[in-house]
Amino acid sequence: MEEIGKNESIRVLIDTDGVVVAEGDIDLAGGPILDTALLRVENTEPTTIDLAAVEFIDSSGLRSLLAASRRAEERGTHVILRSPSAGVLRLLSITGTTDQFHVTGVAADGADR
Amino acid sequence: MTTADTGPVTLTIPPEVAMVRVGRLTASSIASLAEMSVDDIDDIKIAVSEMITLLIQSGQRTAITLRFETSASTFTVEASTPSVAQNLGRNDIALATAVLDAVADDHEIAFTDDRLMMRIVKNITTAATASA
Numbered sequence: 714m715e716e717i718g719k720n721e722s723i724r725v726l727i728d729t730d731g732v733v734v735a736e737g738d739i740d741l742a743g744g745p746i747l748d749t750a751l752l753r754v755e756n757t758e759p760t761t762i763d764l765a766a767v768e769f770i771d772s773s774g775l776r777s778l779l780a781a782s783r784r785a786e787e788r789g790t791h792v793i794l795r796s797p798s799a800g801v802l803r804l805l806s807i808t809g810t811t812d813q814f815h816v817t818g819v820a821a822d823g824a825d826r
Numbered sequence: 827m828t829t830a831d832t833g834p835v836t837l838t839i840p841p842e843v844a845m846v847r848v849g850r851l852t853a854s855s856i857a858s859l860a861e862m863s864v865d866d867i868d869d870i871k872i873a874v875s876e877m878i879t880l881l882i883q884s885g886q887r888t889a890i891t892l893r894f895e896t897s898a899s900t901f902t903v904e905a906s907t908p909s910v911a912q913n914l915g916r917n918d919i920a921l922a923t924a925v926l927d928a929v930a931d932d933h934e935i936a937f938t939d940d941r942l943m944m945r946i947v948k949n950i951t952t953a954a955t956a957s958a
Contacts, residue, residue, distance in 0.1 A: 741875075
């Protein structure tokens with residue numbers, strides 16, 4: 714695993730298969746680090762993001778995922794969200810963006826309260 | 827315990843992205859004191875995160891003060907900041923509004939006199955009221 718970056722919100726790694734692994738919160742602070750990792754793996758098709766350890770996401774984090782989806786679509790591929798928590802799934806649902814991704818696996822929800 | 831007993835809680839934060847988490851966890855703690863349900867606390871965390879994000883993105887790099895108030899039936903968060911509305915993209919507001927529509931029972935986003943004012947209200951569902 715290569716660590717791409719981390720701060721108080723998030724830690725983002727890329728594993729040996731080119732999967733982007735996010736841990737923590739994807740918010741205004743975490744989104745830019747995720748963006749950096751996603752841009753690094755865009756030669757990998759499809760782009761896979763492991764969200765099993767993501768405890769929180771808001772619309773600024775969702776924008777990072779949607780931007781990756783748009784770029785993938787332009788390349789004729791797609792983004793796989795692997796093991797999203799219930800919180801991630803809920804945000805996709807309430808914003809009507811679930812169809813923008815291929816979702817695989819469901820993790821137990823982790824909350825940061 | 828609600829802030830009807832203690833008075834409202836105010837939190838002033840610098841307009842830094844790291845402070846979104848601070849505001850979110852403060853809201854979560856106050857909601858927990860008010861004995862809100864787990865689902866409602868999750869909603870409050872999302873709503874406050876959206877609120878602070880918009881205030882930081884539209885603001886003029888000045889401190890942001892949030893006011894948290896709980897009663898027996900509602901959790902209200904209010905905040906405003908001097909702002910530049912043009913700093914916000916239409917898509918940013920639309921996505922945040924879609925989220926707030928889902929997680930808050932009422933919300934208001936208003937640009938007035940070069941300020942952005944936001945208010946969110948969440949009805950309190952405790953374990954007791956949910957089973958009633």
